[in-house]
Amino acid sequence: MVGELGERKIIEIILGCLDQMPNMPIPFGDDVSAVNIGNGRLAVIKTDMLVGKTDVPPGMNLWQAARKAVVMNISDLAAKGVKPYALLASIGIPRTFTEKDIHQIGEGLNAGAREYNTYVLGGDTNEASDLVISCTAFGIADKHLLMKRDGAKPNDLLAVTGFFGKSPSGLQILLEALKAPVDIKEELVNAVLMPKALLKEGLALAQTQAVTASIDSSDGLAWSLHEISRASNVGFVIDNLPVAHETEEFAGVTGLNPVELSLYGGEEYELVLAIKPKRWEKAKEATEQIGTPLIRIGQITKEKTSLLRMKEKTIRVEPKGWEHLRTTWTHRTCDPP
Amino acid sequence: MVGELGERKIIEIILGCLDQMPNMPIPFGDDVSAVNIGNGRLAVIKTDMLVGKTDVPPGMNLWQAARKAVVMNISDLAAKGVKPYALLASIGIPRTFTEKDIHQIGEGLNAGAREYNTYVLGGDTNEASDLVISCTAFGIADKHLLMKRDGAKPNDLLAVTGFFGKSPSGLQILLEALKAPVDIKEELVNAVLMPKALLKEGLALAQTQAVTASIDSSDGLAWSLHEISRASNVGFVIDNLPVAHETEEFAGVTGLNPVELSLYGGEEYELVLAIKPKRWEKAKEATEQIGTPLIRIGQITKEKTSLLRMKEKTIRVEPKGWEHLRTTWTHRTCDPP
Numbered sequence: 001m002v003g004e005l006g007e008r009k010i011i012e013i014i015l016g017c018l019d020q021m022p023n024m025p026i027p028f029g030d031d032v033s034a035v036n037i038g039n040g041r042l043a044v045i046k047t048d049m050l051v052g053k054t055d056v057p058p059g060m061n062l063w064q065a066a067r068k069a070v071v072m073n074i075s076d077l078a079a080k081g082v083k084p085y086a087l088l089a090s091i092g093i094p095r096t097f098t099e100k101d102i103h104q105i106g107e108g109l110n111a112g113a114r115e116y117n118t119y120v121l122g123g124d125t126n127e128a129s130d131l132v133i134s135c136t137a138f139g140i141a142d143k144h145l146l147m148k149r150d151g152a153k154p155n156d157l158l159a160v161t162g163f164f165g166k167s168p169s170g171l172q173i174l175l176e177a178l179k180a181p182v183d184i185k186e187e188l189v190n191a192v193l194m195p196k197a198l199l200k201e202g203l204a205l206a207q208t209q210a211v212t213a214s215i216d217s218s219d220g221l222a223w224s225l226h227e228i229s230r231a232s233n234v235g236f237v238i239d240n241l242p243v244a245h246e247t248e249e250f251a252g253v254t255g256l257n258p259v260e261l262s263l264y265g266g267e268e269y270e271l272v273l274a275i276k277p278k279r280w281e282k283a284k285e286a287t288e289q290i291g292t293p294l295i296r297i298g299q300i301t302k303e304k305t306s307l308l309r310m311k312e313k314t315i316r317v318e319p320k321g322w323e324h325l326r327t328t329w330t331h332r333t334c335d336p337p
Numbered sequence: 338m339v340g341e342l343g344e345r346k347i348i349e350i351i352l353g354c355l356d357q358m359p360n361m362p363i364p365f366g367d368d369v370s371a372v373n374i375g376n377g378r379l380a381v382i383k384t385d386m387l388v389g390k391t392d393v394p395p396g397m398n399l400w401q402a403a404r405k406a407v408v409m410n411i412s413d414l415a416a417k418g419v420k421p422y423a424l425l426a427s428i429g430i431p432r433t434f435t436e437k438d439i440h441q442i443g444e445g446l447n448a449g450a451r452e453y454n455t456y457v458l459g460g461d462t463n464e465a466s467d468l469v470i471s472c473t474a475f476g477i478a479d480k481h482l483l484m485k486r487d488g489a490k491p492n493d494l495l496a497v498t499g500f501f502g503k504s505p506s507g508l509q510i511l512l513e514a515l516k517a518p519v520d521i522k523e524e525l526v527n528a529v530l531m532p533k534a535l536l537k538e539g540l541a542l543a544q545t546q547a548v549t550a551s552i553d554s555s556d557g558l559a560w561s562l563h564e565i566s567r568a569s570n571v572g573f574v575i576d577n578l579p580v581a582h583e584t585e586e587f588a589g590v591t592g593l594n595p596v597e598l599s600l601y602g603g604e605e606y607e608l609v610l611a612i613k614p615k616r617w618e619k620a621k622e623a624t625e626q627i628g629t630p631l632i633r634i635g636q637i638t639k640e641k642t643s644l645l646r647m648k649e650k651t652i653r654v655e656p657k658g659w660e661h662l663r664t665t666w667t668h669r670t671c672d673p674p
Contacts, residue, residue, distance in 0.1 A: 002433070002464070005436060016443065017440060018447045029459075043475065045458075046425075088382055089384075119357070119358035121365075129467040134461075134469075140374060
C-alpha cells in the first residue's frame with residue numbers, strides 16, 4: 001500500500017518508468033525541470049500540488065491555501081534563482097464549495113502571483129473529492145546562472161536566509177492546540193498561514209555565482225541538507241543551528257525540543273545554500289542589500305556524514321521531516337538517502 | 338454550491354479575480370497560455386487535470402488513465418499547432434494504491450509522452466482522496482503560426498479531422514453496459530480508453546496558415562463549435578454532420594440518437610477547425626499527407642446562429658455536452674455562450 005511506501009519510494013518508482021530526455025539541462029529530482037531554448041537560455045517549469053487534506057491545516061482559509069499553492073511553486077523557482085514569468089492553476093473543487101469559496105480561491109491565486117510580480121495566465125477546473133490546487137510556474141533562466149542542487153563541494157559554506165522552527169511551532173498551535181505566549185503566537189501561526197518565497201534573495205544570489213547548491217526548506221532544514229548532500233555526493237556538518245528566538249521561547253513553554261523543531265519541521269521557505277568560501281562576502285552582500293541575513297550554519301564535507309555539532313554534544317542529523325505533524329506520508333518519509 | 342454553478346461559471350469567477358498580464362499573446366480562455374520569449378516566439382504552457390471520479394470510466398486501467406492525462410494536454414497543444422517539448426506530472430495518489438498501481442501510472446505517463454515524441458521531465462506526488470493526475474505540457478511556437486480560437490471569419494469553412502460519436506458510444510458501453518455489435522465494440526471502447534491527440538495534423542495545419550480558429554473536441558463537437566463562435570464572435574452552420582459509421586450502427590441497435598451521440602459527446606480528440614476558403618486545398622493536402630481526412634462539415638456565419646441543416650429539418654445546435662453521461666459538472670455545463 002502507498003501509505004507504507006513513502007513519497008521517496010513512489011517517486012523512485014515513477015522515475016524508474018520514465019525515459020530520460022537526452023541532454024536534460026537539469027537532472028531528474030531537482031526542484032524544477034528545464035528545456036534548452038537556445039542562446040544559453042532555459043525554459044524552466046515547475047509543478048507542485050496542494051491537497052486540502054495534507055497541505056491545508058485547520059485555521060488556514062481558502063484564500064491563504066490558494067496563495068500558498070502559488071508560493072510553494074515560486075519558492076522552488078526562487079531557490080534556483082529563476083524569475084517566474086507566468087503561472088497556471090489546475091483546480092479540483094469539492095461539490096460542497098460555495099461561490100464565495102471559489103472567489104476566495106481566485107483572489108488567493110491572484111494575490112500570490114502579484115506578490116511576486118507575475119500573473120496567473122490560465123488553468124483548468126474540475127470536480128474533486130478534496131480541494132486540489134496544482135500550480136505550474138514558468139520562467140526563463142540563463143543556464144550558467146541557474147542554481148542546482150548538485151554542485152556542492154567539500155569545504156563550501158552552508159548558509160540559510162533566516163531562522164528556523166517558526167512554521168513547525170505554528171503547526172503545533174494549529175494542529176495540536178498548543179498554547180504559545182501572546183507576543184509570539186501570531187508570528188508563529190503566520191509563518192504557516194502566510195509563507196513567503198525568497199524570490200528577491202534567490203535572484204540576487206544567482207547573480208553572484210557564489211552558490212554551488214541551493215534548495216528551499218519546504219520539507220524542513222534536515223531534509224533539504226540531505227537532498228543537497230545526496231545530489232552533490234557530499235556530507236555536511238552544522239555548527240551553528242539557526243533556531244529562531246520565537247522557536248526557543250515556544251519550546252520553553254511547551255517542553256518541545258527547539259533543535260527538533262528547527263531541523264525536522266517543514267513548511268519553511270528559507271533558502272538552504274552551499275557557497276564557495278571565496279565568494280562568501282559577495283553572497284552575503286547580495287542578500288543583505290535586500291534586508292535578509294545570510295547565516296553561515298556549517299560546512300560541506302567530503303565524508304558523507306550529516307552532523308550537528310552543539311556545545312555539549314554532536315548528533316546525527318536524520319534524513320527526515322517531522323512525521324508526527326501529519327497523518328500522511330506527504331513530504332514526510334524517512335527513508336535513508 | 339459548486340454543483341449548481343457549472344464549470345463555466347466557476348471559470349468566470351476565477352478569471353474575474355485575476356489581474357491580466359499586459360500584452361498576453363493568447364487571451365484568457367483559449368486552450369493554452371503563452372508568454373512572449375522574444376524573436377517572435379512564444380513559450381506555450383497548458384495544464385489539465387485528470388480526476389479519477391470524473392475522467393476515468395469503469396474499464397479504464399491506471400496505465401490508460403495516466404496515458405490519457407498526457408494525451409489530454411498534448412491534444413490542446415496539437416489544436417494550437419504547437420509541438421510539445423516537455424511534460425510535468427503532478428500526481429495525487431490514494432492511500433489504498435499499491436506499488437503495482439504506481440508502476441502502471443509511471444508507465445502510462447511515459448507511454449503517452451513517448452507516443453508524441455516528448456518526455457516527462459519531473460513532477461510531484463502527494464496523497465489525495467481520489468486519483469488526480471495534473472499534467473503540464475510545454476512547447477515553443479512561432480507566434481504567427483499558432484492557431485487560436487478567436488480568428489474565425491464569416492464564410493470560413495468548418496472542418497474536422499474525423500468522424501464523431503465513437504467515444505460517447507464507447508462510454509455508453511462502459512458506463513451503462515449497453516450492448517454493441519461484436520465487430521464494432523472494441524473500436525468504440527478503444528476510442529474511450531486509448532484516445533489519440535492529432536499532433537501531426539495540428540503541426541501540419543499550422544504550417545499551412547489556412548486555419549483561422551482551432552480547438553480540439555474533448556468536450557464534444559457542439560461545445561467546441563460554440564467555443565470557436567464565442568471567441569471569434571461569429572455563428573456557424575453545419576450541413577454535413579460527421580457521424581462515424583460505427584456510431585450509426587451502435588445507435589441503430591441501441592435506439593440512441595446518432596446525431597446526439599456525435600454532437601453532444603465528448604472525450605473525442607478530433608480537431609475542429611475554421612479554414613480560409615482560399616486555402617482549403619492546402620489544408621486538406623496537409624492532413625491527407627498524414628493519412629487523415631479533412632472533412633468539410635459546414636461554414637462560419639456572420640449571424641450568431643448555431644444550426645445543423647439535415648435533409649428533413651434544421652435544428653439548433655445547443656451549447657452543451659452530454660450531461661447524463663456523467664454525474665458531475667465537469668466539462669458538462671450548458672450555460673448559453
